[in-house]
Amino acid sequence: MPIQPDVSSLTLNRLSVYLRCLRVLSEEGATRISSKDLARRFNLSAPQIRKDLAQFGEFGIRGVGYDIAVLERRLVTLLGLDRPRRLIVVGVGNLGRALARHLTFNQNNYQVVAAVDTDPGKFGMRVGELTVRPVQELAEVVRETGAEIGIMAVPAWAAQRTYTELVSAGIGAVLNFAPVTLEVDPEVPVKNVDMRIHLEELGFLLNSR
Amino acid sequence: MPIQPDVSSLTLNRLSVYLRCLRVLSEEGATRISSKDLARRFNLSAPQIRKDLAQFGEFGIRGVGYDIAVLERRLVTLLGLDRPRRLIVVGVGNLGRALARHLTFNQNNYQVVAAVDTDPGKFGMRVGELTVRPVQELAEVVRETGAEIGIMAVPAWAAQRTYTELVSAGIGAVLNFAPVTLEVDPEVPVKNVDMRIHLEELGFLLNSR
DNA sequence: CCATGTGAACAAATTCACAGCA
DNA sequence: TGCTGTGAATTTGTTCACATGG
Numbered sequence A, B: 001m002p003i004q005p006d007v008s009s010l011t012l013n014r015l016s017v018y019l020r021c022l023r024v025l026s027e028e029g030a031t032r033i034s035s036k037d038l039a040r041r042f043n044l045s046a047p048q049i050r051k052d053l054a055q056f057g058e059f060g061i062r063g064v065g066y067d068i069a070v071l072e073r074r075l076v077t078l079l080g081l082d083r084p085r086r087l088i089v090v091g092v093g094n095l096g097r098a099l100a101r102h103l104t105f106n107q108n109n110y111q112v113v114a115a116v117d118t119d120p121g122k123f124g125m126r127v128g129e130l131t132v133r134p135v136q137e138l139a140e141v142v143r144e145t146g147a148e149i150g151i152m153a154v155p156a157w158a159a160q161r162t163y164t165e166l167v168s169a170g171i172g173a174v175l176n177f178a179p180v181t182l183e184v185d186p187e188v189p190v191k192n193v194d195m196r197i198h199l200e201e202l203g204f205l206l207n208s209r
Numbered sequence C: 001c002c003a004t005g006t007g008a009a010c011a012a013a014t015t016c017a018c019a020g021c022a
Numbered sequence D: 001t002g003c004t005g006t007g008a009a010t011t012t013g014t015t016c017a018c019a020t021g022g
Helices: A009-027 A035-042 A046-054 A068-078 A094-102 A135-145 A156-168 A195-207 B009-027 B035-042 B046-054 B068-078 B094-102 B135-145 B156-168 B195-207
Strands: A086-090 A111-117 A130-134 A149-152 A173-176 A190-192 B086-090 B111-117 B130-134 B149-152 B173-176 B190-192
Touching (some): A009 A035, A009 A046, A009 A068, A009 B195, A035 A046, A086 A135, A094 A111, A094 B094, A135 A156, A149 A156, A156 A173, A195 B009, A195 B149, A195 B173, A195 B190, B009 B035, B035 B046, B086 B135, B094 B149, B111 B135, B130 B135, B135 B156, B149 B156, B156 B173
Parallel strands (some): A086 A111, A086 A149, A149 A173, A173 A190, B086 B111, B086 B149, B111 B130
16 A cells, blocks of 8 residues: 555556546446456556556455546546646647647636737737736736646747746746746756657657658 | 767757757857867766767867867758748748748748648638648649648647648658647657646646655 | 776566455 | 556667777
């Protein structure tokens, strides 16, 4: 019965995948699933499912499998999906505007609550339900809205400065779409979405055939 | 002097990073760089730089370092950045429209040359320079435009079918933004951009403090 | 000399295989 | 009996350290 010592990013990402799979099964009315069946059904690895889950306690029933509802609840809690997460979009170019709309999901969690930009020409502009505010007011906006995650959709050259500003404004974590490697404060984790790197990898693969 | 046996995704992604760094140095007028200096300057690992590069031949000059221009050219070639890459966007919702604009870079490579959707209400709609065409004409559009990479910005439930259609249409590789694990044809590689997984990882990290 | 290129040591991640329990 | 949970084996990736060569 070990507590999580520290969990790798690889494992965490698989937890998200497992949750997705469990929701499909729930939808179908299933109540129990073994790691083997889960693996077969969704192209996963059974021992890996067990190793991953075992890091957070013993959920399974030996000889039977996992209770889908129980496991689902546990993963929801672990991934912080049991309460709202407020997001703030920084940079409302093409991508920022799309993200401001796209990342506001249905339900209770993940809602984009604010958008800011440096360009005075954009202040007051409407993006979905939001009004674009000046980046100078970032700290204020973060405080007012309770935003926890910053979505960075700024040009590469502005990214490091923007990150620093988000940190000072009291943000808790950042999803970065700018194609740069940020100098990161360990207190404010960053995940990068670097489309150019992905495209270049595909470019390499296209070349080799 | 080994040829590339097969290169890991991790290595390929670092090549993109190296290229980015070299461009900064070029810009500054530098002509030579050692793995040690490159590592120090950009927070990389010197032995890893050497290992990564060595997979593709011997570029360095012992006792001196690497010639920036030579290395840059080699990486450009490896990553397929020396000739145009035409992209087709499938699904022109908020995200698809933004990507259609965002992924058309300056220069000669990476240009979005077409956009398609299933919704007849969107046929003929303008997105930047493009006109949205019916997904039924996918194969034709791919042939006409010479698109090599498909950008999937469709809902999760449509993703698998869309991938299959892209494969039949003769696409070479896919960048997938739908939050699903695709069943993949080994001939048509896929890279996933799964924002939900990233947000859920950040959610976990926010919880643990 | 000095930095590359590389085998050897190490670390991380995955898979295996089985003990232990419902 | 059958599946979980887990140490042990394996594979994959990174770092070290040094022989090699400009």
